[in-house]
């Protein structure tokens with residue numbers, strides 16, 4: 001993205017004197033902080049190779065954040081800090097498309113926030129889970145049928161399994177021979193691919209409005225108090241299962257190290273973080289969850305971790321076309337941490353189940 005093009009984008013959001021910097025470490029979109037007279041805004045280029053209906057994504061986000069703002073105000077909260085605020089472009093639309101077709105949107109920057117990849121304490125983890133639980137409660141009465149599907153089959157684990165088998169077959173980047181061990185691991189865990197789909201199909205797991213991308217850095221904390229503040233990165237808000245969110249949050253937040261750690265001896269599943277998150281999640285959600293959801297909380301953590309590992313492995317085999325990479329073999333390093341975590345979760349299943357039973361009585 002060249003500087004001239006960025007200036008044109010910013011002018012189309014009625015902003016003139018600016019400073020602009022790259023920001024954040026997401027794998028999908030390009031994020032910038034723009035400031036004018038000391039007021040910060042967050043500019044993002046949405047990845048339209050991945051989000052094929054970007055207008056639909058923005059409509060979802062506008063509707064969801066308007067709904068949340070009403071709820072937050074009614075609860076006596078601060079609607080400008082506890083959810084995102086979309087800034088419209090000069091033509092009144094919540095996005096701007098450049099001549100070459102690049103899709104941009106702008107948000108108010110939430111000041112005094114803390115954004116972390118790893119929780120600094122178990123208390124922070126509990127608070128993150130409570131923030132997510134409150135997000136669901138505020139969306140309880142959101143009309144789910146109005147949401148466009150941002151990415152079809154986004155957490156359809158079976159679909160990822162089948163796609164991966166296709167990628168292995170095609171081996172377009174010639175990398176298959178170097179990842180036989182990982183392929184073997186996936187094949188031995190095929191049984192994880194249908195559990196959530198089956199539960200949704202037979203009604204034992206409910207379809208709700210969910211976030212679907214609950215990495216810890218998608219929950220902002222209030223810097224002064226350290227408490228959970230706001231759920232961000234709303235691109236994938238769609239009908240889904242809370243188990244997608246619980247599992248994904250623990251895949252990332254209860255990992256002992258970064259998602260791309262090369263030294264697998266440093267990667268294990270941290271039961272203290274799992275305990276802390278489950279505590280906060282249950283405090284908010286235990287009356288809402290049905291039996292089939294509670295029964296699958298532990299499974300969901302294994303499944304979402306397995307799924308993410310398959311997605312990284314597929315991308316490695318396809319020659320790195322989906323997730324941003326910053327070094328050679330980045331995606332396979334990521335896949336390996338995920339599979340190491342799944343194996344460790346399997347070894348710790350009894351402890352994980354005991355934690356769920358303790359909080360979801």
Ligand code: ADP
Pocket residue numbers: 023024025026027028029030031042084085107108109110111113115217218232233234
């Ligand atoms: P990606 O989809 O690439 O992960 P995000 O929407 O998560 O992009 O944004 C990347 C990072 O930018 C976040 O992890 C967070 O630290 C920061 N961020 C996003 N939105 C805001 C906001 N409205 N105010 C302050 N920081 C934000």
Ligand code: GN1
Pocket residue numbers: 025026027028029050212213215218233236248259308
């Ligand atoms: C992507 O955009 P970001 O970095 O928050 C991905 C998630 C993965 C995650 C793995 C739209 O999330 O599904 O779990 O990377 N988002 C999309 O770190 O594919």
Ligand code: MG
Pocket residue numbers: 026217218233
């Ligand atoms: Mg993000």
